[in-house]
Amino acid sequence: MITTKQFGKTADGKTVTAYTLHDGNNSMTVLDLGGTVQQILVPDKNGNLTDVILGYNTVEEYEQNGGYLGALIGRFGNRIGGGKFVIDGKEYQLYLNDRGNHLHGGKDGFNKKIWNAEIVGDKLKLSILSPDMEENYPGNLKVEVTYSFAGGEWKIEYRAVSDKKTCVNLTNHAYFNLDGEGKGDALDHLLQIDCDYITPTSPTMIPEGGYRAVKGTPFDFNAPKAIGRDIEADDNDLKQGGGYDHCHVLKNKCGEYIKYAEAVSPKTGIKMECFTDMPAVQFYAGNFLSQKGKSGFYAKRYGFCLETQAIPNNVNVPEYAEKGSSILEAGQEYHFTAAYRFSAK
Numbered sequence: 486m487i488t489t490k491q492f493g494k495t496a497d498g499k500t501v502t503a504y505t506l507h508d509g510n511n512s513m514t515v516l517d518l519g520g521t522v523q524q525i526l527v528p529d530k531n532g533n534l535t536d537v538i539l540g541y542n543t544v545e546e547y548e549q550n551g552g553y554l555g556a557l558i559g560r561f562g563n564r565i566g567g568g569k570f571v572i573d574g575k576e577y578q579l580y581l582n583d584r585g586n587h588l589h590g591g592k593d594g595f596n597k598k599i600w601n602a603e604i605v606g607d608k609l610k611l612s613i614l615s616p617d618m619e620e621n622y623p624g625n626l627k628v629e630v631t632y633s634f635a636g637g638e639w640k641i642e643y644r645a646v647s648d649k650k651t652c653v654n655l656t657n658h659a660y661f662n663l664d665g666e667g668k669g670d671a672l673d674h675l676l677q678i679d680c681d682y683i684t685p686t687s688p689t690m691i692p693e694g695g696y697r698a699v700k701g702t703p704f705d706f707n708a709p710k711a712i713g714r715d716i717e718a719d720d721n722d723l724k725q726g727g728g729y730d731h732c733h734v735l736k737n738k739c740g741e742y743i744k745y746a747e748a749v750s751p752k753t754g755i756k757m758e759c760f761t762d763m764p765a766v767q768f769y770a771g772n773f774l775s776q777k778g779k780s781g782f783y784a785k786r787y788g789f790c791l792e793t794q795a796i797p798n799n800v801n802v803p804e805y806a807e808k809g810s811s812i813l814e815a816g817q818e819y820h821f822t823a824a825y826r827f828s829a830k
């Protein structure tokens with residue numbers, strides 16, 4: 486069952502609606518503003534409902550604060566070096582909003598849009614049309630993202646199609662804290678990621694080629710490890726990110742749906758299992774959080790993100806495009822899935 490209520494109004498007077506997807510004890514609330522996941526309530530090991538999503542109580546805070554809390558990200562999630570890419574010999578220059586690079590769709594990314602929302606049975610279908618050359622990306626891009634929430638599992642289906650050859654890399658930027666949002670940092674959470682390689686970056690966080698094996702480094706999460714254990718280690722990649730903020734290359738073939746990670750809170754016993762058919766995930770430990778949230782202040786590392794995507798900057802690095810290219814042909818369907826499944830014991 487999905488219920489709706491008015492969440493508030495944008496600065497320019499548009500109504501923002503909240504859609505709540507109910508699933509027994511669990512529920513998930515989504516805003517049409519940014520397709521933002523504003524709340525996920527799941528029972529902890531004692532049956533107490535816990536909100537595991539960082540977010541805000543007002544539209545104004547979503548409009549004014551950075552950090553993309555819970556939002557859909559597009560057209561290109563993560564970074565493109567110099568904001569440039571070339572399609573069929575033509576260079577496109579995107580907006581540079583991150584130290585000379587393009588991040589998360591640019592000036593007015595999909596996180597700022599009010600999406601059309603349609604309730605289809607137990608699913609919420611969000612859609613937008615991003616016009617040709619919006620943010621300087623070619624092609625009229627029709628985007629459809631479907632959220633469902635059943636059996637404690639939040640599932641996201643991303644679809645897009647363009648009338649011109651373009652590039653697309655969609656993700657969701659939810660910050661999780663399995664102790665409950667606003668309850669402190671997530672550094673004691675045990676995280677496991679099935680991943681042998683990250684992509685090393687330039688000082689401005691651009692993967693420019695090559696892979697770095699995680700074995701014997703702070704990036705090795707193959708066995709469950711507290712997020713905070715090695716986060717301050719003396720490691721150049723780690724320092725450049727201000728902590729974990731890196732692309733972990735997954736072991737699947739692009740398009741093959743796998744479980745790639747799992748996180749557990751030792752306090753609440755809430756476990757989150759993560760699935761996708763995308764080729765990579767950005768594990769971001771919330772290093773830059775510093776804002777007032779729903780139930781308190783969110784300081785550095787009060788939440789973490791697992792943003793499924795193609796390898797950042799793959800539009801400029803053929804070796805990365807081989808693992809899953811973000812170039813989309815005219816008329817070709819972009820279709821990926823990601824899911825986060827919650828349980829507790």
Ligand code: BGC
Binds near residue numbers: 553563792
């Ligand atoms: C990026 C971070 C950035 C954060 C918020 C993450 O996806 O990797 O570097 O600070 O988004 O913008």
